[in-house]
Amino acid sequence: MGLVMGTFSMQSKQVNYHKDKADDDLEMTMVCHRPEGLDQLEALTNFNKRELQVLYRGFKNECPSGVVNEETFKQIYSQFFPHGDASTYAHYLFNAFDTAQSGSIKFEDFVTALSTLLRGSITEKLQWTFNLYDINRDGYINKEEMTDIVRAIYDMMGKYTYPVLKNDAPKQHVDAFFQKMDKNRDGVVTLDEFILSCQEDENIMRSLQLFENVI
Amino acid sequence: MAAGVAAWLPFARAAAIGWMPVANLPMPVAPAEKSKRQDELIILNVSGRRFQTWRNTLDRYPDTLLGSSEKEFFYNEETKEYFFDRDPDVFRSVLNFYRTGKLHYPRYECISSYDEELSFFGIVPEIIGDCCYEEYKDRKRENAERLMDDQEDNKDAKLPNMTFRETMWRAFENPHTSTMALVFYYVTGFFIAVSVITNVVETVPCGSVPNQKEVPCGERYTVAFFCMDTACVMIFTVEYLMRLFAAPSRYRFMRSVMSIIDVVAILPYYIGLVMTDNEDVSGAFVTLRVFRVFRIFKFSRHSQGLRILGYTLKSCASELGFLLFSLTMAIIIFATVMFYAEKGSTSSKFTSIPASFWYTIVTMTTLGYGDMVPKTIAGKIFGSICSLSGVLVIALPVPVIVSNFSRIYHQNQRADKRRAQKVQKARLARIRLSKKGSSTAFLHSKRNGLFNEVLELTHLPYKMNLSEQSSTEEEQQLSKSTSLLESQHHHLLHCLEKTTNHEFVDEQYYQQSYLEAGLQNYSSQSPSLSSQDGVTGTCCTRRSKKHHTPLPNASGPAHMPPLRHAHPRGLQELSTIHIQPLSTSRSSLNMRVDDAAPLNCQSSQITTAIISIPTPPVTTPEGDAHLPVGPAHQNVVKVSAL
Numbered sequence: 121m122g123l124v125m126g127t128f129s130m131q132s133k134q135v136n137y138h139k140d141k142a143d144d145d146l147e148m149t150m151v152c153h154r155p156e157g158l159d160q161l162e163a164l165t166n167f168n169k170r171e172l173q174v175l176y177r178g179f180k181n182e183c184p185s186g187v188v189n190e191e192t193f194k195q196i197y198s199q200f201f202p203h204g205d206a207s208t209y210a211h212y213l214f215n216a217f218d219t220a221q222s223g224s225i226k227f228e229d230f231v232t233a234l235s236t237l238l239r240g241s242i243t244e245k246l247q248w249t250f251n252l253y254d255i256n257r258d259g260y261i262n263k264e265e266m267t268d269i270v271r272a273i274y275d276m277m278g279k280y281t282y283p284v285l286k287n288d289a290p291k292q293h294v295d296a297f298f299q300k301m302d303k304n305r306d307g308v309v310t311l312d313e314f315i316l317s318c319q320e321d322e323n324i325m326r327s328l329q330l331f332e333n334v335i
Numbered sequence: 336m337a338a339g340v341a342a343w344l345p346f347a348r349a350a351a352i353g354w355m356p357v358a359n360l361p362m363p364v365a366p367a368e369k370s371k372r373q374d375e376l377i378i379l380n381v382s383g384r385r386f387q388t389w390r391n392t393l394d395r396y397p398d399t400l401l402g403s404s405e406k407e408f409f410y411n412e413e414t415k416e417y418f419f420d421r422d423p424d425v426f427r428s429v430l431n432f433y434r435t436g437k438l439h440y441p442r443y444e445c446i447s448s449y450d451e452e453l454s455f456f457g458i459v460p461e462i463i464g465d466c467c468y469e470e471y472k473d474r475k476r477e478n479a480e481r482l483m484d485d486q487e488d489n490k491d492a493k494l495p496n497m498t499f500r501e502t503m504w505r506a507f508e509n510p511h512t513s514t515m516a517l518v519f520y521y522v523t524g525f526f527i528a529v530s531v532i533t534n535v536v537e538t539v540p541c542g543s544v545p546n547q548k549e550v551p552c553g554e555r556y557t558v559a560f561f562c563m564d565t566a567c568v569m570i571f572t573v574e575y576l577m578r579l580f581a582a583p584s585r586y587r588f589m590r591s592v593m594s595i596i597d598v599v600a601i602l603p604y605y606i607g608l609v610m611t612d613n614e615d616v617s618g619a620f621v622t623l624r625v626f627r628v629f630r631i632f633k634f635s636r637h638s639q640g641l642r643i644l645g646y647t648l649k650s651c652a653s654e655l656g657f658l659l660f661s662l663t664m665a666i667i668i669f670a671t672v673m674f675y676a677e678k679g680s681t682s683s684k685f686t687s688i689p690a691s692f693w694y695t696i697v698t699m700t701t702l703g704y705g706d707m708v709p710k711t712i713a714g715k716i717f718g719s720i721c722s723l724s725g726v727l728v729i730a731l732p733v734p735v736i737v738s739n740f741s742r743i744y745h746q747n748q749r750a751d752k753r754r755a756q757k758v759q760k761a762r763l764a765r766i767r768l769s770k771k772g773s774s775t776a777f778l779h780s781k782r783n784g785l786f787n788e789v790l791e792l793t794h795l796p797y798k799m800n801l802s803e804q805s806s807t808e809e810e811q812q813l814s815k816s817t818s819l820l821e822s823q824h825h826h827l828l829h830c831l832e833k834t835t836n837h838e839f840v841d842e843q844y845y846q847q848s849y850l851e852a853g854l855q856n857y858s859s860q861s862p863s864l865s866s867q868d869g870v871t872g873t874c875c876t877r878r879s880k881k882h883h884t885p886l887p888n889a890s891g892p893a894h895m896p897p898l899r900h901a902h903p904r905g906l907q908e909l910s911t912i913h914i915q916p917l918s919t920s921r922s923s924l925n926m927r928v929d930d931a932a933p934l935n936c937q938s939s940q941i942t943t944a945i946i947s948i949p950t951p952p953v954t955t956p957e958g959d960a961h962l963p964v965g966p967a968h969q970n971v972v973k974v975s976a977l
Contacts, residue, residue, distance in 0.1 A: 179342070289835075
C-alpha cells in the first residue's frame with residue numbers, strides 16, 4: 121500500500137516539474153523584437169520604403185515574435201525544396217545571415233543581407249558568398265568546407281534525380297571547382313582568389329545578375 | 336507551397352546566389368515580371384459585410400475561387416468590389432485561410448453549411464488544420480450516421496430478389512423484420528429460459544419418500560426432466576443448424592462467439608447420450624452437466640446490453656489485469672507476513688503461506704469469515720494493517736475500470752475509431768497527393784516551359800512540317816498560365832538543377848532509370864544490329880532505343896567533322912525527341928538526317944551547352960538515347976536541358 125501511495129505522490133511531483141518548464145518556455149517566446157524605424161532601414165539598405173514594407177509583412181507573418189530562430193528558418197527554407205533535405209544548406213545560410221552569431225535573425229539582419237544579395241555590387245555579392253562558404257569564419261575556404269557546402273546543395277535535390285546521384289558526386293564537383301579557384305595551389309581559397317576566379321568566369325558573372333529584379 | 340512562405344520566395348531566390356560560384360551550368364533565364372504591379376487592396380463584400388485584403392494574399396491559392404479568375408464573375412463594376420451572396424460568418428474562416436495558411440473549423444457552425452461554403456469557394460476540407468480536424472471529422476461522422484439512421488428507418492421493406500437463404504439470415508439477425516422471425520425469437524427465448532430453470536430446479540430437494548432422505552427433484556422425476564432436456568436440446572440443435580445453413584459465410588459463423596456458445600450448450604447432452612453405458616466416465620459426465628449453464632449465455636442474442644457488456648469486459652482486459660496483479664502482490668506480501676508472525680503460536684491455522692492466502696483475501700475484501708484469526712500480537716497488528724490496506728488497494732483500480740467502462744460504452748454506441756482510422760489514412764493519402772502535386776507541378780511546368788523554348792529555337796522549318804491542328808493544341812497548352820509565384824519557384828528549382836547538373840524526376844522514372852542503369856552493363860553488344868535498324872527501330876521500345884547508344888557515335892564522324900562530334904549526336908537526338916511528342920507520325924522521324932543542317936545554324940546556344948557538360952561523353956548518349964516513347968514528356972525536358 122505504501123508503494124502505491126508512493127508512486128502516486130511521485131507522479132504528481134513530476135507534473136509540477138513539467139509545468140515549470142512549460143512556463144519557462146512560454147516566457148522565452150514572449151520575447152518580442154521590433155525593428156528600427158523605416159527611415160533608418162531605408163538608409164541602411166538599398167530598398168525603398170515600399171519594398172521594406174512588403175518584406176516586413178512577409179517576415180512578420182511567419183515570425184510574429186520578430187526574430188527567426190534556426191528551426192523556423194530551416195522549416196521555411198525547406199518548404200521551397202520539397203524534394204530533398206534543405207536543412208543543412210539552411211543551416212549554413214542561417215549562419216551567413218546571422219552576422220552577430222546570436223542564434224537568431226532579426227529583421228535588420230535579414231534585410232541587410234537581402235540588400236547585399238539583390239541590390240549590391242558584384243564584389244559585395246561575392247564577398248557575401250565567400251562568407252557563406254567559409255564555415256568556420258577563418259578567412260579561408262578549404263576543400264572540406266567547400267565539399268560540405270556542395271554536399272548540402274546536393275542534398276536539396278533529394279533522391280529522385282536523373283542521372284542517379286552517386287555518393288561522390290559532390291566530391292567530384294568540388295574537385296573541379298577547387299582547382300580552378302585555388303590559384304596558388306596552397307590548399308585554401310582566400311577572398312581575393314575567390315573574387316578573381318569568379319570574375320573570370322562569364323557564366324558566374326551572368327548568373328549573379330540573375331536576381332536583380334526580385335521584389 | 337504554403338501560403339505564408341510565399342512572401343519568403345524573394346529570400347529563397349536571393350539565397351540561390353550562394354550556389355552560383357559552384358554551378359556547373361549557366362542558369363536559366365528568370366521569368367519576367369509582366370508588370371511591376373503594386374500590391375493593391377481588394378474589397379470583398381459578403382452579404383453586406385466588407386472584407387479587405389491584399390490581392391497577393393488571395394493569389395496564394397490559385398486553385399480556389401478567390402485565387403483564380405473565377406472571382407471576376409462576381410465583380411461589381413459600379414462599386415468596384417467583389418460581391419458574394421454567402422454567409423459572412425463562415426467567410427471569416429475562409430479568408431483567414433488565405434491569410435494564415437490554416438483553415439479552422441468553428442465549433443458553433445453547422446457542419447453541412449460549412450461544407451457547402453467550402454465547396455463554393457473551392458477549398459478542399461482535408462486541409463483543415465490539425466487543431467480542428469478531429470472536431471470536424473466527428474461532426475461529419477455524426478451527421479452521416481444521422482442520415483444513415485433516417486435511411487434505415489425507411490428501409491424496412493423487403494428487398495426484392497432475396498434468396499430464401501438470405502431471407503432466413505435476415506430473419507435471424509433482425510427479429511423485427513417479419514412476424515415469423517419474431518415468433519422464432521420469442522420461442523427460442525422461452526426455451527432457453529425453460530432449460531435454465533430446469534437445470535436449477537433439478538437440484539432442489541423436493542418431497543421425500545418417508546423412509547429415505549430428501550432427494551433432489553432431478554432424481555425423483557428423472558423421466559420428466561429427461562424429456563424436458565431432450566426437447567430443449569432438440570430445439571437448440573434445430574436452431575443452430577438453421578443458422579448454420581443461412582449464414583452467408585459458414586466458416587466465419589462457426590468461428591463466432593455465439594455459435595461456440597450454442598455448441599457448448601448442446602454438446603453435453605449428446606456426449607451424455609453416448610456415454611451413459613460406461614460407468615467409469617460417469618464422473619466426467621456429471622462435470623459436463625455444468626456446461627449446461629452456458630445456455631444462459633444464449634440470452635445475449637436477445638439482449639444488446641449483454642453483448643456490449645461482454646465486449647467492454649474484453650476491452651477492459653488490461654485494467655482488470657492490473658487490478659488482479661496489484662491484488663496478487665498485496666496478497667503475497669501480507670500472507671507472508673502473517674505466516675511468519677503467526678508461526679510461533681500454537682495450534683495456528685496459518686500452516687503455510689498458501690494457507691494464509693485465504694486469510695489475506697478474506698480480510699482484504701473485508702469479508703472476515705472468522706475461520707482463521709491471528710492470535711499473536713504481531714499477527715493482530717499486521718492483520719489490522721492488512722484489512723485497512725485492503726480497502727484502499729481494491730478501491731483504487733476500480734474507478735479506473737469504471738471510467739473505462741463508460742468510455743467504451745459510449746464509444747461503442749457511436750461505432751467509432753476504427754472507421755476514423757480508415758478515414759485518417761485516406762486523409763493522409765489525399766494530403767500527400769496534393770503535396771506531390773506541387774512537386775509534379777514543377778515537372779509538368781518544365782515540360783511545358785521547354786516545349787516553349789524548343790519551339791522558339793527551332794520554329795521555322797519544323798512548324799512547316801507540323802500539322803496545323805497539333806501546333807495549335809500545343810500552343811493552347813502552353814498558354815495555360817501558371818501564376819508568377821509558381822513560375823518563380825520553378826525557376827528557383829531549375830537553377831538548383833543547373834547547379835548540380837542533375838534533374839528532378841518523379842519516382843517512377845527514377846525507378847526505371849535505376850533499373851536500366853543496372854541493365855546498361857549488359858547491353859553493350861550488337862551495335863551492328865542497331866545501326867541497321869535505323870530510324871524506325873528508334874521509336875519501337877525503350878530497350879531497343881538503348882541499343883542505339885553506339886549508333887550516334889558511329890554515324891557521327893561519318894557525317895560530320897570530328898570536331899563537332901558531340902553536336903550532331905545531341906542535335907539528332909534533340910530533333911528526334913522534339914518531333915516525337917509533337918507529331919506522332921513515324922514518317923517525321925525520317926526527316927532527322929535532312930534537318931540536321933538547318934538545326935545547326937539556329938541552335939548555337941544548345942551546342943555550347945553540350946560541350947560544357949563536365950560529365951564524360953559516354954554517359955550523355957546513354958542519357959539521350961535512353962528515352963522511352965511512352966512517357967516522352969520528361970525526355971523532352973532532359974534533352975533540351977542540354
